[in-house]
Amino acid sequence: MSQPPAGDPGQFSPDYLAPPQPRRGFFTQAAAVVVGAVAGLVPLAVGLATFINPLRRSVRSKQRPSGSDAQGFYKVTTLDALSAIPQAFKIIADRKDAWNTFPKDAIGTVYLSRLENGDVLAFNVTCPHAGCAVDWRAAKNAYHCPCHNSAFAPDGVRDPKSPSARDLDSLEVKFENGAVLVKYQDFKSGEKGKHPT
Ligand code: FES
Numbered sequence: 001m002s003q004p005p006a007g008d009p010g011q012f013s014p015d016y017l018a019p020p021q022p023r024r025g026f027f028t029q030a031a032a033v034v035v036g037a038v039a040g041l042v043p044l045a046v047g048l049a050t051f052i053n054p055l056r057r058s059v060r061s062k063q064r065p066s067g068s069d070a071q072g073f074y075k076v077t078t079l080d081a082l083s084a085i086p087q088a089f090k091i092i093a094d095r096k097d098a099w100n101t102f103p104k105d106a107i108g109t110v111y112l113s114r115l116e117n118g119d120v121l122a123f124n125v126t127c128p129h130a131g132c133a134v135d136w137r138a139a140k141n142a143y144h145c146p147c148h149n150s151a152f153a154p155d156g157v158r159d160p161k162s163p164s165a166r167d168l169d170s171l172e173v174k175f176e177n178g179a180v181l182v183k184y185q186d187f188k189s190g191e192k193g194k195h196p197t
Helices: 026-063
Strands: 073-078 087-096 101-114 120-124 135-137 142-144 173-176 179-183
Touching: 073 087, 073 101, 101 179, 120 173
Parallel strands: none
Antiparallel strands: 073 179, 087 101, 101 120, 135 142, 173 179
8 A cells, every 4th residue: 555755745746546537438538529529519500500591591582572563573553643743763672682681771762654555664764875864855855875975765765875785674564553563673784685683
């Protein structure tokens, strides 16, 4: 049996007085590592899912914009409010990005005018040349783009001298109980063809 060394008993911790420590076996330690790893990964996975989910939601929300009906028509104004002189109207909808919602925000602008036969013309204000906004110039009875001087007749047909390769982008219109609804869409600029973005 070992004996304590001589000297100050308060200056050392004799090993023989410590309780015997059980030795962990290899499998016990391995299991502890696995359990620890899983416990750490679960919150990480939950956090990642929470981060990604708004992105998935925003992709879904683009399929059917808030504020429009199932076909993508937005209520813009009433038929009575329209005349032969084109007027600009904002398209109001709840806009969303990946993480934020912007309620009742302007997502675009259209020009509306009423023909003698009761039909309504609707144009996206975005110039098909390079994306500036066109103005209605009553003095010239034409739409005009201030960026590179494209001009368009009241029916949207381009002036042949315009740099724009196509007419103004017309939009579908329908009526419900005196209200005018427009299927708002944006189209790629700089192309001869009219292709939705
Ligand atoms: S953007 Fe309109 S003419 Fe160029």
